[in-house]
Amino acid sequence: MPEKILVIDDEQDIANLLEVYLHNENYTVYKYYCAKDAMSCIENGDIDLAILDVMLPDMNGFALCQLIREKYTYPIIMLTAKIEETDKITGLTLGADDYVTKPFRPLEVVARVKAQLRRCKKYSPSEKEEKAKTKLCYNNLRLNTQTHECLLDGEIVPLTPTEFSILHVLLEKAGSVVSIEDLFHAVWKDEYYSKNSSTITVHIRHLREKLKDTSDTPQYIKTIWGVGYKI
Known part of the structure; x- marks a missing residue:
């Protein structure tokens, strides 16, 4: 359709x-x-x-x-x-x-x-991959890629598609720093996007607000100055 x-x-x-x-x-x-x-x-x-x-x-x-x-x-x-x-x-x-x-x-x-x-869109990876990647968790944060839902302390957090994608990338690489350049490539993939860090910054700020997070004492998204972000 x-x-x-x-x-x-x-x-x-x-x-x-x-x-x-x-x-x-x-x-x-x-x-x-x-x-x-x-x-x-x-x-x-x-x-x-x-x-x-x-x-x-x-x-x-x-x-x-x-x-x-x-x-x-x-x-x-x-x-x-x-x-x-x-x-x-x-x-x-x-x-x-x-x-x-x-x-x-x-x-x-x-x-x-x-x-x-x-x-x-919901992609259709192999059954093994789907089971492995369906749910991503960190502390009280849960991301379900199959239902496209984000839960914090059991409550649904309404995310835009871009916010969901950014959080997905960060959770997949939890514990590691994701550079702004890598984040652009992972989320947008399109060559016409310029490396404009302000775009990512705004989306990260939105995510933090929705996750009740702060940049000073982050529980989830931490800024690694001059490099990128990590969970």
Whole structure:
């Protein structure tokens, strides 16, 4: 069954162009030019990924991202006409998984959509591998890769796909330092990603907040300055 992509952009030419390229990849596209018209689709929850423009006529795209994150964890890609680093960090801080700066090449957006959806899919390794890697634990933290659930002290922690992937990598290598470069390669794998440490930093901060962790006295994610992170 094709994945369902939500596209919200008030620039109709851009929204229409993305629709054509995503349709060519056999995705089902729900296209809207404002947040209000898209609300029923968002509230329905039957979405696999959302592409949101930051500058919408009736609602700030960051606010819409935050609204979605209150209920759903599917990937969100922000489209922004601004190039300031603060705008990119704002989107990531509010729960976005990725951002694309306008003007962009449609194929780049498609590549990022594929990368995000790959992270959400349940892979089917051999039965032996599946049993070995299904559950990862550290202290009171539990990660189930089969059900895509994270539990802390028995309570479910809602993680975005990117946050889940980062935690997965760190737990698999618990006790060892994972460099920022290795973390990028393990989580994103795509060559178009620049080695921007601020992106990882924001996601790590989100993880710490959700795990009730701190950078000063971490129980789980420890920063190894100048190198990376470890659990």
